[in-house]
Amino acid sequence: MRPTVAPFPTTRLRRTRRTAALRALTSETTLSVGDLIWPIFVRAGEGVEEPVPSMPGVMRRSVDLSVAAVKEAAALGIPAVCIFPYTDVSLKTELCEEAWNPDNLSNRLIRAIKAEVPEIAVMTDIALDPYNSNGHDGIVRDGVIVNDETVEALVKMALAQAEAGADILGPSDMMDGRIGAIRTALEENGHSDVTIMSYSAKYASAFYGPFRDAVGASGALTGDKKTYQMDPANTDEAVRLIERDLMEGADMVMVKPGMPYLDICRRVKTEFGVPTYAYQVSGEYAMLMAAVQNGWLDHDKVMMESLMAFKRAGCDGILTYFAPAAAKILNAR
Numbered sequence: 001m002r003p004t005v006a007p008f009p010t011t012r013l014r015r016t017r018r019t020a021a022l023r024a025l026t027s028e029t030t031l032s033v034g035d036l037i038w039p040i041f042v043r044a045g046e047g048v049e050e051p052v053p054s055m056p057g058v059m060r061r062s063v064d065l066s067v068a069a070v071k072e073a074a075a076l077g078i079p080a081v082c083i084f085p086y087t088d089v090s091l092k093t094e095l096c097e098e099a100w101n102p103d104n105l106s107n108r109l110i111r112a113i114k115a116e117v118p119e120i121a122v123m124t125d126i127a128l129d130p131y132n133s134n135g136h137d138g139i140v141r142d143g144v145i146v147n148d149e150t151v152e153a154l155v156k157m158a159l160a161q162a163e164a165g166a167d168i169l170g171p172s173d174m175m176d177g178r179i180g181a182i183r184t185a186l187e188e189n190g191h192s193d194v195t196i197m198s199y200s201a202k203y204a205s206a207f208y209g210p211f212r213d214a215v216g217a218s219g220a221l222t223g224d225k226k227t228y229q230m231d232p233a234n235t236d237e238a239v240r241l242i243e244r245d246l247m248e249g250a251d252m253v254m255v256k257p258g259m260p261y262l263d264i265c266r267r268v269k270t271e272f273g274v275p276t277y278a279y280q281v282s283g284e285y286a287m288l289m290a291a292v293q294n295g296w297l298d299h300d301k302v303m304m305e306s307l308m309a310f311k312r313a314g315c316d317g318i319l320t321y322f323a324p325a326a327a328k329i330l331n332a333r
């Protein structure tokens with residue numbers, strides 16, 4: 001349906017833009033604190049907080065300080081945090097065993113948050129890269145990222161996270177068949193209420209650079225991730241991946257990166273009408289912050305506009321490093 005536009009001057013579209021009140025009445029999209037998921041980086045130690053150089057304002061925190069930061073996020077009304085571990089090189093192996101260690105950093109933080117800030121939802125990342133000596137999301141054999149063996153490892157990782165109390169599991173590895181395998185394992189092991197937000201349409205993107213610094217995977221990575229992450233040229237393939245993951249038991253789906261892929265967000269929301277999320281990734285954050293630090297862009301304005309763009313494109317929520325800063329602004333309104 002196309003709205004009727006009578007010829008000028010019968011129609012003057014500026015009439016409804018004249019005052020703040022009229023603009024509020026005609027505003028089509030809203031952004032609220034409830035739309036935000038805050039990705040956080042956890043590291044070993046106690047009382048440690050260190051900045052991530054390529055992500056101004058973003059910290060890696062030890063478990064105790066992470067819990068304190070999550071408490072503040074909950075007080076701001078942020079509904080969920082997503083945990084990413086910075087793993088010591090000594091714990092990285094070719095078989096990635098640390099990934100399903102019930103006491104690894106990530107699982108310890110899940111337990112600590114669930115004990116001290118039970119009201120906030122804890123999301124995890126399921127992929128082997130933080131624990132892999134070669135930086136890949138899957139197990140590598142003779143230079144090949146092997147699918148089915150990786151899925152078995154991912155299932156163990158997922159169960160350990162569910163056991164620790166995670167509310168939302170986020171498989172970000174892009175292996176085939178992992179959503180179905182994880183869903184079956186959850187059902188069989190008494191975790192039928194755990195939700196899965198699949199990183200379904202995840203592109204092989206250059207925008208993940210700063211994140212790989214943040215989790216200490218940049219040095220380790222050999223080659224690229226193009227045999228499992230998507231070609232930035234594709235959109236029909238994104239639709240197939242989303243449909244496949246929904247059929248296998250995903251409750252929510254994600255498009256990643258965000259801003260360069262808003263066309264995918266819109267298409268997914270329109271075609272499936274399911275809970276759809278975008279990840280405003282590290283490189284998007286770094287890009288905006290670099291311009292802000294140069295005095296070229298206004299921090300608050302560009303942050304809020306970038307987040308609204310996701311809502312306009314049909315997303316139900318956004319994973320964003322800006323979550324606390326955006327929540328403060330939204331709460332002050």
Ligand SMILES: NCc1[nH]cc(CCC(=O)O)c1CC(=O)O
Pocket residue numbers: 125127129137172173207208209210211212280281282283
């Ligand atoms: N598989 C791990 C993972 N989970 C989230 C991101 C990127 C997040 C960001 O850039 O902010 C990555 C990196 C990658 O796939 O290389």
